[in-house]
Amino acid sequence: MGTIDTHEALRELLGEPKPTTRRKIIDRIDEHARTLIAHSPFVLLATSAPDGSCDVSPRGDPAGSVLVLDDRTLVLADRPGNKLIDSFRNIIDNPHAGLLFLVPGMNETLRVNGRAKLVADAPYFDELVVRGKRPKLAVVVEVEELFMHCAKAFLRSSLWQPETWPERAALPTMGTILRDQMSLPTSAEELDARLTEGALNSQY
Template identity: 55%
Template sequence: MGAEGWESIESADELREVLGAPKPAALAKERRTLHELDRAWLAASPFCLIATSDADGNCDVSPKGDPPGFTLVLDDSTIAVPERPGNRRADGFHNILRNPHVGLIYFVPGRGDTLRVNGRARLVREAPFFDRMVVKGHRPSLAIVVEIEQIFHHCSKAFLRSELWRPESWNPQVVPSRARIAQALERQGEPIEELERYYGPAYAEGIYR
């Protein structure tokens, strides 16, 4: 891809020239420990995104979801996220083994603001608190334990611009179904009827197996 006509930003001074200085409140909101309002947010959140990178800077973002309150608060500066059955690629886990720095964003459906957590993670394969993370009979195979280094709430402008939570803006049929995407990209040659059955209503029945 050509870059003719582009004006790149190469320094922090150039970046500030474009964006301006952050407001004092935006800088002052960073904390290192959980407030009771953070705990309430985690108790209400059923979904988060976890960003990781390896030692060379190669990045990954992984979604994690469970019933509200799935992230367990261990103390004022430590949280734990359970792992559930998935595709077993474990890209983010391999990153954590090489570089413990992680970033998480917690969502509450219908809310534009989010809770952001940055910290250092480790993988735990067994601990007494796993008994508190059982869902539908499934005890997590491992957990990501995060020592919080930075936590703050983020504004809703991106959600307002995107109209993400406005049902009237939703159009899930605008792109092909998951079955058709799978057939085109990673499960080529498999009959579309079989893939539609696999990704159909029965798919949800096996998410904890």
């Protein structure tokens, strides 16, 4: 089946990274990273449990909401969600975490790897207030690795080009998906209305 199950086989197939690729990995939040973080309204938080099971959680806030405390520390506020708390349970058991910052219209992304912890309150929580709402929890990440990821994925996907986007009407709504996956008796239209109202009323 052509399965690759050793590091040696993988390297033989794909080769070694260029020296410049390794050199771009730094261990701090420099001025350029600060600028990108300040302009990013969307970040993906990746965590894993001790058994290896993984979770990737989208985090969205107005640009500038992620705090940079110093050259090695950043803070993400928690906002109301589905209460599954998969990321948080993982962080308690295994603090290693990865972040991927996106800036609208920019094809490069900022990647951060480090150790995360959960904080229920701190003086900087005042800076995490959005629309008058103070978060109950924040994720503090101690940066161990930081680097820019090249534009190839976004160029291949044409993600920022609206002319490549599918017509929304051609895709199922969330209400339709939940109705079918959960075998609910409620109509998709009613579920969509409830979901829209709930999302608008409980963002923060």
